[in-house]
Amino acid sequence: MRAARAYVAVMDRVSLGLGRVMMWGIFALMGVLLWSTASKALGAPSLWTLETAQFAMMAYFMLGGPYALLIGANVRMDLFYGELSPRRKAATDCVTVIFLLVYLGTLMWGGVESTIYAFQYGGERSPSAWRPYMWPIKVVMCTGIALMLLQALSELAKDVLFLATGRPDRTATEGPADAL
Numbered sequence: 001m002r003a004a005r006a007y008v009a010v011m012d013r014v015s016l017g018l019g020r021v022m023m024w025g026i027f028a029l030m031g032v033l034l035w036s037t038a039s040k041a042l043g044a045p046s047l048w049t050l051e052t053a054q055f056a057m058m059a060y061f062m063l064g065g066p067y068a069l070l071i072g073a074n075v076r077m078d079l080f081y082g083e084l085s086p087r088r089k090a091a092t093d094c095v096t097v098i099f100l101l102v103y104l105g106t107l108m109w110g111g112v113e114s115t116i117y118a119f120q121y122g123g124e125r126s127p128s129a130w131r132p133y134m135w136p137i138k139v140v141m142c143t144g145i146a147l148m149l150l151q152a153l154s155e156l157a158k159d160v161l162f163l164a165t166g167r168p169d170r171t172a173t174e175g176p177a178d179a180l
Contacts, residue, residue: 001161001164001165004157004160004161005161007153007154007157008154008157008158008161011150011151011153011154012070012151012154014066014147014150015066015067015069015070015147015151015154016067016070018063018064018066018067018147019064019066019067019068019070019071020067022059022060022063022064022067023064025056025059025060025063025064026060028056029053029056029057029060032049032052032053032056033049033053035049036049036050036053047128047129047130048130048132050128051126051128051130051132055132055136055137055140058137058140058141059137059140059144061144062140062141062143062144062145062148063140063143063144063147065144065147065148065151066144066147066148066150066151069148069151069152069155070151070154070155086162086168087162087163087166090159090162090163091159091163093155093156093159094156094159094160094163097152097155097156097159100152101149101152101153101156104145104148104149104152105149107145108142108145108146108149111138111141111142111145112142114138115135115138115139115141115142118133118134118135118138119135123135
């Protein structure tokens, strides 16, 4: 149990810290889109802005995922879940997190294969006019998926610890309002 609590504490701190850093990522995305708008208005559109905005949004989404899972900002069916007791919620979460782990494992498998492919043959490039290398964003994607897997395991550990001890083990935060 001590090892599980230590894992939860470390993983929750990592997710909380990364999530707070990624909150600022929206400003990078806004800067790219502002530059895109300004350059088009001045008659000299930049080739790189569309893909850079897409890459920034994907990084923002993937690296912010563990934080969203940590603070409970993920989507659930509260129609039934909201009426459950805390113990039943924990038991339900123990079952549903298995589906999340399978989904993330499948994503990770495909992401790693895609990243390996991006490094082969001299480096995969985008077919656009700008032609950036694809491996950096694929590495970010795999990193985000791996962190989501680790955070999902942390959430599972919290639920198992709660079911075993009857005490909630929310080390970082309890909800979205507490995290800000």
